[in-house]
Amino acid sequence: MKTSRTARPPRQTTSQEVAELQSSLAEATATLDAIRNGEVDTVAGPASAGARVYTLEGAAVPYRVLIESMNEGALTLATDKLVLYANRSFARMVRRPLEQVIGASFREFLAVEDRGPLRAMLKHAGQAGSRVQLCLHASDGSTLPVLISVRSLATGSRSALSVAMVVTDMTEAHRTEALLRELAHRSVAAQESERRRVAVELHGHITQMLCAVMVRSQTLVDHVAPGDTIAKKEAGELRDLVAKAAEEVERIARDLQPGALHHVGLPAVLRSEGAAFADRTGLAVEVTCRASSIKLPAGTALACYRIAQEALKNIAEHARARTVRILLERRGASAILTVRDDGVGFGPAQRRAGTQKGHGFGLLSMAERASCVGGQFSVVSGPGKGTTIQVRVPIRAGSTGLPSPRARRPVPTLS
Amino acid sequence: MRSITVLLADDHTIVREGFRKLLDAETDIEVIGEAPTGRQAVAMAAKLLPDVVMMDIAMPLLNGLEATRQIRKASPLTKVLMLSAHSDSAYVEEAIDAGASGFLFKQSSATGLSRAIRDIHKGSLIFAPAIVRRILAERSSGRPVPPKKKSAGLTSRETEVLQLIAESKANKEVAVELGIGIKTVEKHREHLMLKIGVHDTAGLTRYAIAAGIVECHPTPPAR
Numbered sequence: 001m002k003t004s005r006t007a008r009p010p011r012q013t014t015s016q017e018v019a020e021l022q023s024s025l026a027e028a029t030a031t032l033d034a035i036r037n038g039e040v041d042t043v044a045g046p047a048s049a050g051a052r053v054y055t056l057e058g059a060a061v062p063y064r065v066l067i068e069s070m071n072e073g074a075l076t077l078a079t080d081k082l083v084l085y086a087n088r089s090f091a092r093m094v095r096r097p098l099e100q101v102i103g104a105s106f107r108e109f110l111a112v113e114d115r116g117p118l119r120a121m122l123k124h125a126g127q128a129g130s131r132v133q134l135c136l137h138a139s140d141g142s143t144l145p146v147l148i149s150v151r152s153l154a155t156g157s158r159s160a161l162s163v164a165m166v167v168t169d170m171t172e173a174h175r176t177e178a179l180l181r182e183l184a185h186r187s188v189a190a191q192e193s194e195r196r197r198v199a200v201e202l203h204g205h206i207t208q209m210l211c212a213v214m215v216r217s218q219t220l221v222d223h224v225a226p227g228d229t230i231a232k233k234e235a236g237e238l239r240d241l242v243a244k245a246a247e248e249v250e251r252i253a254r255d256l257q258p259g260a261l262h263h264v265g266l267p268a269v270l271r272s273e274g275a276a277f278a279d280r281t282g283l284a285v286e287v288t289c290r291a292s293s294i295k296l297p298a299g300t301a302l303a304c305y306r307i308a309q310e311a312l313k314n315i316a317e318h319a320r321a322r323t324v325r326i327l328l329e330r331r332g333a334s335a336i337l338t339v340r341d342d343g344v345g346f347g348p349a350q351r352r353a354g355t356q357k358g359h360g361f362g363l364l365s366m367a368e369r370a371s372c373v374g375g376q377f378s379v380v381s382g383p384g385k386g387t388t389i390q391v392r393v394p395i396r397a398g399s400t401g402l403p404s405p406r407a408r409r410p411v412p413t414l415s
Numbered sequence: 416m417r418s419i420t421v422l423l424a425d426d427h428t429i430v431r432e433g434f435r436k437l438l439d440a441e442t443d444i445e446v447i448g449e450a451p452t453g454r455q456a457v458a459m460a461a462k463l464l465p466d467v468v469m470m471d472i473a474m475p476l477l478n479g480l481e482a483t484r485q486i487r488k489a490s491p492l493t494k495v496l497m498l499s500a501h502s503d504s505a506y507v508e509e510a511i512d513a514g515a516s517g518f519l520f521k522q523s524s525a526t527g528l529s530r531a532i533r534d535i536h537k538g539s540l541i542f543a544p545a546i547v548r549r550i551l552a553e554r555s556s557g558r559p560v561p562p563k564k565k566s567a568g569l570t571s572r573e574t575e576v577l578q579l580i581a582e583s584k585a586n587k588e589v590a591v592e593l594g595i596g597i598k599t600v601e602k603h604r605e606h607l608m609l610k611i612g613v614h615d616t617a618g619l620t621r622y623a624i625a626a627g628i629v630e631c632h633p634t635p636p637a638r
Contacts, residue, residue: 207500208427211521215433218525222440239525246522250502260505263473264480272505275549 073167081106095138111135145170185372199256210246266301290329300373311339319343340388345381418445424456425471441529453477460486472499480513487514491585512617516583517541576603581623
């Protein structure tokens with residue numbers, strides 16, 4: 001069906017006028033009904049010079065049924081962001097009657113801070129189409145996180161009809177994501193506490209016992225009669241074997257979780273880790289702790305240690321670096337750990353390739369470790385530019401400089 | 416000759432027993448007490464005034480580091496030999512800072528233990544070979560230990576003071592040793608930290624070892 005507004009004839013009698021008004025009213029009622037029923041394919045909007053009429057071309061019935069019945073919101077917008085068409089799902093999302101949606105400006109349905117990005121998004125929509133996460137602003141003041149896919153509809157002469165949008169409610173997806181993250185955090189915490197338990201058991205019992213046996217073997221060596229060279233040699237070898245076993249057990253315990261983290265804190269452990277890494281790899285490692293006095297919560301110190309460990313592992317495997325700098329400093333209520341190398345670095349292309357080969361989890365797990373303790377993680381790299389990873393964590397447990405409720409999840413960034 | 420008196424502080428009975436048996440064979444070393452906690456170690460050290468305390472680094476109630484700090488304060492003539500079953504050199508700095516004169520890993524402590532005790536008693540610093548390696552390695556990395564400028568513009572008196580500090584002597588001992596006032600020692604200490612660019616005793620000790628101002632005897636490896 002089509003609706004249009006006609007120009008009024010110059011002179012009329014009163015009864016003519018009443019008849020005219022009645023017919024206008026009937027027409028308006030029919031229009032509203034049509035909008036309610038989703039039968040509108042043309043909208044006329046007021047314009048400075050006369051009326052403007054928009055018509056949806058080729059709006060075939062099957063498509064209409066499809067779009068009207070889908071759960072996603074669907075819209076078309078004119079270039080001036082006027083809503084030309086919206087389905088009932090979208091009207092439900094913004095909690096307004098459909099007739100108040102069609103003909104309104106799309107900006108009204110966005111949270112204030114998302115109105116800026118909209119412009120850029122529409123501009124970018126171009127031919128390729130784009131997706132963006134925004135918050136819808138409903139009539140009752142509530143907000144709804146959504147994913148909007150935008151496609152340009154501009155086809156030469158009909159440039160007034162600008163874009164089509166599909167709006168997906170992300171509430172459930174976000175909830176699921178939050179649950180998954182929570183689950184990941186819990187499994188990390190469970191794994192660490194189990195590691196700690198085993199490390200403490202090994203260190204407290206097996207190591208001590210082996211040390212005692214080693215000391216006793218030395219006593220044995222000392223007491224063997226001077227002439228009995230065979231017994232003396234055996235006892236000496238026994239002592240050495242036990243000492244080796246004790247060292248091995250201790251290495252396992254430390255790899256599980258360094259007890260020093262709990263006893264003498266992160267700076268000392270970073271220094272010894274750096275020294276051991278230099279020893280192993282032959283790289284020059286510089287460790288600077290400008291915050292030796294800060295006491296991080298145990299979980300936070302552990303997260304920082306694991307991130308540094310992962311960063312060093314990456315450097316050894318991929319960076320081909322010569323020097324590594326580890327820096328721990330305090331900035332306000334945060335501690336900042338930086339690991340920088342002068343290696344080959346990587347760009348987005350290498351990173352994608354790495355992810356396909358299953359290598360990308362290192363960065364992801366570092367980001368997750370940071371987010372576990374309310375921290376932020378970033379990595380800056382580029383081919384030939386070396387790599388810098390940085391983690392910023394709150395010094396006090398529970399306090400968080402981030403993320404704000406609306407912040408998107410911290411995704412590793414690349415320069 | 417009076418024998419060297421030793422206090423064993425370790426929360427593991429089997430380990431204390433092992434050390435006692437090992438040291439019993441030495442005629443010039445006498446174990447005069449055993450403490451199962453850090454707190455008891457402090458109390459017994461104050462009462463028995465041992466020459467050397469063999470201190471486990473991780474103990475209940477009061478850890479070995481803090482116990483060392485308190486013992487060195489209450490009885491500056493008592494030397495502390497730190498023993499750690501943790502194969503992590505992260506503890507070394509803290510141990511030096513707390514006033515320990517040596518640091519050995521338990522796993523390789525038996526061979527040459529009696530010699531280490533005698534050396535520590537004489538005023539030497541004793542470190543496990545891995546630790547000496549690390550201290551020397553730190554010279555080549557960016558830590559504030561400039562080895563080439565051996566003197567770092569230190570006067571000979573300052574070098575003397577540095578050596579005594581690095582040998583874990585308290586300010587009072589240094590004053591007695593050099594026949595100068597305790598205030599003067601404090602002033603020297605401040606100047607040293609400024610010149611070397613460190614802010615604690617551990618830094619001074621590290622510098623002194625790296626610059627060869629004090630001798631640091633690694634214990635022979637256990638074989």
